[in-house]
Amino acid sequence: MRxxxxxxxxxxxxxxxxxxxxxxxxxxxxxTNLANKADSLLEVLDLPEGLDELLNAPIETQCIxxxxxGHAPVRPRYIAPDYEKFFQQGSKFLQLDPPKDLFEALNAxxxxxxxxxxxxxxxxxxxxxxxxxxxxxxxxxxDTARKLIRLFLxxxxxxxxxxxxxxxxxPKPSRAGKMICEIEAELEDAVPNLSLKYEEGVTDDEFMMxxxxxxxxxxxxxxxxxxxxxxxxxxxxxxxxxxxxxPLGGGSYTLCRLILGNIAKRAQNIEDFKKNQLPYVMDIMxxxxxxxxxxxxxxxxxxxxxxxVREGLISRDRFTAMFGLVGLAEAVNILLEKEGRIxxxxxxxxxxxxEEATQLGVEIMDIINDFNQAHTNPYCEITGGHFLLHxxxxxxxxxxxxxxxxxxxxxxxxxxxxxxxxxxxxxxYFPSGTGDIFPIDVTVHRNPEYVLDIIKGAFRKxxxxxxxxSSDSDVIRVTGYLVKRSEMEKLDAGTAVLQDTTALGxxxxxxxxxxxxxxx
Numbered sequence: 001m002r003x004x005x006x007x008x009x010x011x012x013x014x015x016x017x018x019x020x021x022x023x024x025x026x027x028x029x030x031x032t033n034l035a036n037k038a039d040s041l042l043e044v045l046d047l048p049e050g051l052d053e054l055l056n057a058p059i060e061t062q063c064i065x066x067x068x069x070g071h072a073p074v075r076p077r078y079i080a081p082d083y084e085k086f087f088q089q090g091s092k093f094l095q096l097d098p099p100k101d102l103f104e105a106l107n108a109x110x111x112x113x114x115x116x117x118x119x120x121x122x123x124x125x126x127x128x129x130x131x132x133x134x135x136x137x138x139x140x141x142x143d144t145a146r147k148l149i150r151l152f153l154x155x156x157x158x159x160x161x162x163x164x165x166x167x168x169x170x171p172k173p174s175r176a177g178k179m180i181c182e183i184e185a186e187l188e189d190a191v192p193n194l195s196l197k198y199e200e201g202v203t204d205d206e207f208m209m210x211x212x213x214x215x216x217x218x219x220x221x222x223x224x225x226x227x228x229x230x231x232x233x234x235x236x237x238x239x240x241x242x243x244x245x246x247p248l249g250g251g252s253y254t255l256c257r258l259i260l261g262n263i264a265k266r267a268q269n270i271e272d273f274k275k276n277q278l279p280y281v282m283d284i285m286x287x288x289x290x291x292x293x294x295x296x297x298x299x300x301x302x303x304x305x306x307x308x309v310r311e312g313l314i315s316r317d318r319f320t321a322m323f324g325l326v327g328l329a330e331a332v333n334i335l336l337e338k339e340g341r342i343x344x345x346x347x348x349x350x351x352x353x354x355e356e357a358t359q360l361g362v363e364i365m366d367i368i369n370d371f372n373q374a375h376t377n378p379y380c381e382i383t384g385g386h387f388l389l390h391x392x393x394x395x396x397x398x399x400x401x402x403x404x405x406x407x408x409x410x411x412x413x414x415x416x417x418x419x420x421x422x423x424x425x426x427x428x429y430f431p432s433g434t435g436d437i438f439p440i441d442v443t444v445h446r447n448p449e450y451v452l453d454i455i456k457g458a459f460r461k462x463x464x465x466x467x468x469x470s471s472d473s474d475v476i477r478v479t480g481y482l483v484k485r486s487e488m489e490k491l492d493a494g495t496a497v498l499q500d501t502t503a504l505g506x507x508x509x510x511x512x513x514x515x516x517x518x519x520x
Contacts (some may be wrong), residue, residue, distance in 0.1 A: 005085040012037060024491060028161065029500050036068060045071050045295055048287040050280075055288075056078045059397060062265070062267070064285045065257045067324075067395070069119060073254065074291055075302045077119040077322075080238045081313040082249040083127035086112060093307035105132065106152045113160060118241075120500075122160050125240035125251075126167040126192050130177030149176070150183045157189040163481040163501040164241045166381070167363035170197040171226045173207035176412050181214040188218045188475050189484040190499060195239040195465075197226040200456060208455070212213035212448045212468070216440065219469035219477045221381070225459045242393045242464050242480020244433040247382050250318025252432070256285050257392040259401060261330025262417045270360070275365055282368065286375045289321055289387065297379050320383040322432045323372050324392035328405040332360050350424050352491050361405065365429050383431075391426075391434035393479030396507025403479050403512075404434050412518040420458050427464035435465035435480065439519045442472050471519045478505045479512070 019025065019033045054063040069077060087105065090097045094112060099105040109127065116123035116497050137145055156165070162259050169177040177196075184194065196203070199224075222243065229237050229245050236248040246252055263281050267273035296302060303309050303316045328349040336342045336357060342349040351357045367387060377383040391404025402408045405426040413419045416438070427434050440451065451468055458466055467477045474484050483505030487497045491506050509515050 020227075024496050024503075026496050026498070027447070032500065034122065036070065038070075045222060045232060045288075045291040047071075047291060048284045050284050051288055054281060054284060057399075060397060061262055062258050063262045063266070064280050064288070065254055065395070066288075067119075067223060067257065067392075068442045069254060069256075069292070072300075073296050074095065074300055075117045075306075076251050076253045076296060076319055077255055078124050078240055078244060078249045078252040079116055079308070079314060080113070080125040080240050080246050080248055081123075081308055082163055083109065083118055083313075085249075086311075086313055087132060089311070091307070091311055093311065093477040098134065102133065102145055102148055104137040105136045106148055107138055110152065110155060110159075113121070113156070113205045116132065118164075120162045120164055121325050121380070121442050122162040122165050124164050124166060124244075125238050125246075125327060126156070126160075126165055128238070129167045131178060131387050132173045133176040134174045136430075146183065146339065149179055150187070153180070153187060153189065153192070155185055157187070158498065161499045163190045163193055163483065163499060163516075165191055165196065166193040166240045168224075168239050169211075169221065170195075170207075170224075171199040177281035178207060178210050181210045184220060185214040185217040187517055188473075188484075190475055190484055190487075190501070193242070193480075193482055194220040195224045195243070196221040196224070196457060197224045197229070197239070199226040199460065200459065202226075205452065208384045208446060208452050211450045215468050216448065216470040217466065217473060217475075219473055219475045222435065222465060222467040223455050223459075225462070228428075228459070228462060229431070230465055239433075239465075243435040243484075244322065244432050245388075247318045247320065249314050250320070250382060251314065252388075253296050253319050253321045253379070254324040255324050255390060255392070256288055256289055257324035257326055257390075258282065258285060258368075259327050260325055260402060261334060264331040264334040264338075267335065267338070269338055273331075273335055274363070278364070278367060279371065282371050282433050284292045286323070286387070287369075289323070290377055293321055293379050294407060307443070312490065316379075318382045320432075322390040323368075323385045323387035324390040325368065325405075326392050326394055326398070326403055327401045327441060328361050328364065328426070329402045329408050329411075330400065331364060332357050335360065350411065352411055352413055352419070358422055358425055362425055365405070365426060369429055376482070386518050388432035389430050390432040390508050391430045393481070394508065394512060396504045396511065398508075399510075400418065406436060408519050409513045416454070420454075420463065424458070424461040424463050430464065433465070433480075435467060436463075437467045437469075437479075437517065439471045439476075439517050440468050441519050442470055443493040476505075476515075481505075485515075 057207040113123050267277045308314045325354045332351040487502045488506045491497050
């Protein structure tokens with residue numbers, strides 16, 4: 001174990017006091033933040049040499065980000081329990097029998113959610129809700145079912161205080177799925193996040209139009225390319241957290257991210273970036289992730305002691321890890337500027353606007369993908385011993401860092417089809433998640449079939465995940481999570497708000513310009 005310097009102790013003490021004294025954090029938010037500080041204080045990992053320079057650096061030079069997991073992770077970052085099995089067998093630990101009607105089913109879910117941990121201390125996966133609830137829909141009349149599901153969704157929004165909490169519906173249409181969309185369109189709440197798994201020929205247009213109507217009012221559901229995810233993860237997959245594809249009954253041990261633009265700043269030219277700088281940083285991050293995983297599996301005791309494991313709701317061998325990245329656009333533009341192929345401030349030829357830029361982005365992704373396929377971890381059996389690539393959504397403190405492989409806000413091509421064609425070059429690299437977001441002009445309410453046509457055409461081109469919301473919607477999608485504009489305004493004015501992701505959204509609105517996306 002490394003010694004913790006007095007400077008680090010004093011810094012942490014000041015940060016703890018700042019949390020305690022904060023006038024805009026609720027009690028629960030203070031407790032969560034204090035727990036994260038404790039998680040970060042212990043340095044129990046055997047860290048790779050060279051990590052400190054890349055990790056603990058100012059945002060303008062930082063090349064690796066650990067996304068606030070801490071050096072003593074007490075549980076996997078993302079956990080995706082098999083709630084169907086929970087319904088089938090009940091839970092000895094929670095003293096629950098298998099539910100027999102819709103009342104008991106919804107009550108059981110609300111109880112277990114309190115006991116599913118994650119990096120946010122809230123469950124990031126709430127289940128395939130339509131499939132879970134559909135068998136119980138005939139146990140009550142239609143009006144009672146609607147009222148029960150409405151109250152359930154309200155309680156989730158008010159008690160699962162983080163919009164990374166994610167539920168799934170689809171691909172098959174169902175009464176429960178349709179009702180969830182209808183109710184969410186009325187509630188316009190930020191939690192839970194929601195995805196519809198779409199498969200052409202399975203998901204009918206009527207169900208899709210109900211979902212699209214919901215999305216235009218509440219920024220959810222987003223739409224996941226079901227066939228694409230099944231090819232890579234089998235049909236036993238979930239969409240969790242922001243848009244993360246993960247194995248059902250498992251999850252992800254950890255997620256770290258490369259900040260590609262800052263790695264490009266270290267390089268003399270494109271060749272130096274490809275041959276030296278990028279491989280050097282990837283190797284250190286992969287070994288850092290290996291150290292985290294080893295601690296979780298061999299030392300933390302989580303998999304030996306959690307009732308979720310004992311009762312078969314999760315299994316250690318269904319966990320993998322996420323090798324994340326941000327800032328492909330910045331990396332491409334910086335490298336092309338260094339070689340004089342584009343001029344600073346000139347849109348022509350930049351990422352999203354030039355074939356050379358797109359091709360360089362593809363070459364960079366091929367290098368990252370090849371590295372990941374060559375690196376093995378003994379505890380990622382479910383994904384062949386490899387991590388899954390992840391286009392990370394960004395964090396509130398990011399400045400001039402574009403999420404994943406997206407085109408920077410304010411630089412989107414004039415025509416939507418041109419933007420989708422660029423994005424189609426990159427979505428296939430990321431089984432554990434990537435996605436793009438499109439604010440839609442309010443006039444689309446008169447022609448929602450426009451959105452359905454976009455989804456169908458995009459998924460035929462192997463785009464993975466698309467999100468839409470109306471340009472006048474209070475609920476908006478920040479990067480991979482949801483917030484309300486009205487709640488951000490309250491927080492910005494110094495008033496405490498219920499959900500901790502509102503603070504992330506406020507930071508992203510100031511630093512990431514999320515309110516300035518091109519309206520389609």
